[in-house]
Amino acid sequence: MxxxxxxxxxxxxxxxxxxxxxxxxxxxxxxxxxxxxxxxxxxxxxxxxxxxxxxxxxxxxxxxxxxSIDGYIYNEMISHVPLCIHPEPKKILIIGGGDCGAAKEVCKYAVVDQVDMVEIDKLVVEVCQHHLPEVSGPLADSRVQFIYDDGVNFAENKENEYDVVIVDSSDPIGPAKSLFEKSFYQSIHKSLKADGLMVCQSQSPIFHQEVMQQTYQRIGELFHFVKLYTAVVPTYPGGLWSFTVGSKNYINPDPARLKDKETHYVNKDIIERCFSLPQFMIEQYPPFENN
Amino acid sequence: MxxxxxxxxxxxxxxxxxxxxxxxxxxxxxxxxxxxxxxxxxxxxxxxxxxxxxxxxxxxxxxxxxxSIDGYIYNEMISHVPLCIHPEPKKILIIGGGDCGAAKEVCKYAVVDQVDMVEIDKLVVEVCQHHLPEVSGPLADSRVQFIYDDGVNFAENKENEYDVVIVDSSDPIGPAKSLFEKSFYQSIHKSLKADGLMVCQSQSPIFHQEVMQQTYQRIGELFHFVKLYTAVVPTYPGGLWSFTVGSKNYINPDPARLKDKETHYVNKDIIERCFSLPQFMIEQYPPFENN
Missing domain, CATH: 2.30.140.10 (Spermidine synthase, tetramerisation domain)
Known part of the structure; x- marks a missing residue:
């Protein structure tokens, strides 16, 4: 060997x-x-x-x-937060998320009718479903459509269709690089309904300040609301990880929507508290004027 | 070389x-x-x-x-939280904390009259003051008494003396091992006034569940209140770090006490919300009966 x-x-x-x-x-x-x-x-x-x-x-x-020991933290945080912000998230687009963990969390909401999961790499989905059941779960929910395509191409051709878009990308190198471009966020904006919202993972506040600033700026220029939240992801460098929400209409989470969802990290307090940023982040990311 | x-x-x-x-x-x-x-x-x-x-x-x-890039997170969290819980923290004991960062934060409170800093290793204090000014600051505050002694011995001989005790230890191996023993917490309890409180760093909720459980149990058996809070410490394994408060009387922080303190991580929201635990921690650490 x-x-x-x-x-x-x-x-x-x-x-x-x-x-x-x-x-x-x-x-x-x-x-x-x-x-x-x-x-x-x-x-x-x-x-x-x-x-x-x-x-x-x-x-x-x-x-x-x-x-398998900490994947639930990231997947719960990228899914339950936007689904607690939107009052009626019926049609969901997940871009990336090949480990299927975000799709698994989204399916915990009965209000959801359809989940389009667009992952570029079919092999990732297959090996996760086979070898990583703790993360991907037995994802046999008929509401999930697996689409093996480039997320950028897919989003470009959609208009006024989704309530929530979740961009669950890897780092901005390799296949995920284009998922951090302004033109991609423009496509997402267009693909969302008039009251839709998006969330993306936006890297580490400690180690990737440039990517974070750029993401915050780009999403803030396009959407009525932009807001950051954080979670701890033990396997990511620095532990502290950021997510950026861009929203056309709703921005405050209603933790009551978590009711009866089985979770391991998220709870009502965490859904509210995750938007309370450390002081250095408040100073680095002042609210946009239109917020 | x-x-x-x-x-x-x-x-x-x-x-x-x-x-x-x-x-x-x-x-x-x-x-x-x-x-x-x-x-x-x-x-x-x-x-x-x-x-x-x-x-x-x-x-x-x-x-x-x-x-120097993340030391302030740990030092602010181990200091400002207890000082926002106690309404009149006049006399403070810090055990360990040789980097002087906790002492620096405590000195931001005008109400504090005296800080006894008991560190076993004088060399650590000397090199931090010389080479790590970002963490230890120019600690020339006359309220701080440096005492180079074993924290266990020092605490054993004190009775009804302190408002707040901060146990800022390294990992429970080497010189800090005895700072995780039950007899040490008993000495701390005795050294505190009738309305005093203690806080200690209690390791990672992901990687050190045994130490955390033991600390929670030992402090919970001694004090009227025991409560956990967390912070992100990028250089510690797993990122998520825990602190345990044991208190004879006060347990709820008043974030208003932070007013005008210059901080880089802590703010009013963080002081309140650091007690909101991830779901898996709530399940692992149920409230003590006497709480």
Missing amino acids: NKNLPVYFSKQDGDLWLTEEEREDLKISYRIKEILFEGQSEFQHVMVLDSYSFGRMLVLDGIVQTT | NKNLPVYFSKQDGDLWLTEEEREDLKISYRIKEILFEGQSEFQHVMVLDSYSFGRMLVLDGIVQTT
Whole structure:
């Protein structure tokens, strides 16, 4: 096996280690029990690994995306917050989200009629459903349509159709780069109904201030409301992670909508409290004039 | 220099890397610009390093303790929360906290008359004051008494003396191990006035559930109130960090007490909402009967 080991791995004293090399100055290494899947799709290198610290992990191009011990935090936060803001979220578009965790959370709302899940890489969906059931769940809900397409192309051709759009992208490198462009947010805006709203993951307030500022600015220029919220994602660098909401009409969450939803991180307090930002973020992201 | 490099370092392609080896299954490596201080005290190995990702870092026995880019988060959260709970915190005891950051924050309150700072390792205080001014500040406040002693011994001999005790310890290994024992919490309880309260850092809700449960249980059995709050500390594993308050009388913070304090993370919203726990923590830490 050593001979064919992907470049992301090293062996030390007989142990297998995955080292994330994306950052020039900070490296995180995970001791690995087993490689459950390894393959190359048309778009990226895809693995599911069983690790000692985080259980099973989805790894794309050598970077950990989600894990069985903390994946629920990110997926609950990117889904329940927008669904508690919109009073009647019937038609949902998820762009990215190949681990199916966001779709799983969205399906907890009876009000939802249709979920279009547009993921560029079919292999990611397949391996997550097979190897990462803790994250993706047994997603056999007939309301979910799987569409294997480029999210940018898909959104461009939609108009006045969705109540909520969730942009669940990986980092702004590789296949997800175009999901951080202004023209993409314009397409999302057009694809939303007159009272629709979007949410996207917008990276770390500590390490990716440039991407965050740019996302906040671009969404703020297009939408009537722009608002940031945060969550802790233990496997992402810095722990603190940001999400940006752009909304045409509604902006305040109604935590009562969480009623009877089974969750592991989110609760009524968290839905309200996640918009309370640390002081340095309040100073860096002043409200837009139109808000 | 290579010859005398401490064991915590490696060289790769001419670059110097510090790798934290405390965890068996997860390693974090920091690219280092410069070793600003390196020495062995009676108690531990002490370094201040200049890193590319986190700026200057205090490193004890090879483990990063605080950094110039995020040290304020931890220090503000362990100080302002108890000082907003106690209505008249005049006499404060800080155990540990050699980086002087907690003492710096406490001194922002005019109501405070005296701060006894009991740190076992004088070398840590000296190197932080010299090399880590962003964290320790120019701490020349006459209300602060530096006492270089074992926190356990010091607390044992105090009775009915303090309004607030802050236990700002490192991990429960090495010199800080005894700061997690039940007998130590008993001494703290005795050292507090009849309406006094304590706070301690109680490790990660994700990675150190055993220590957290034990701390919660031990403090809950001694004090009328026990309550957890959380903050994000980017340089600590898992990002999410917990603090445990034990109080004889007061438990609700009054964020108005923050007025005019210059802070970078804490604000009125954060002081109130830090007690809103993720759902999995609410389930793991039910309220004590006496609360």
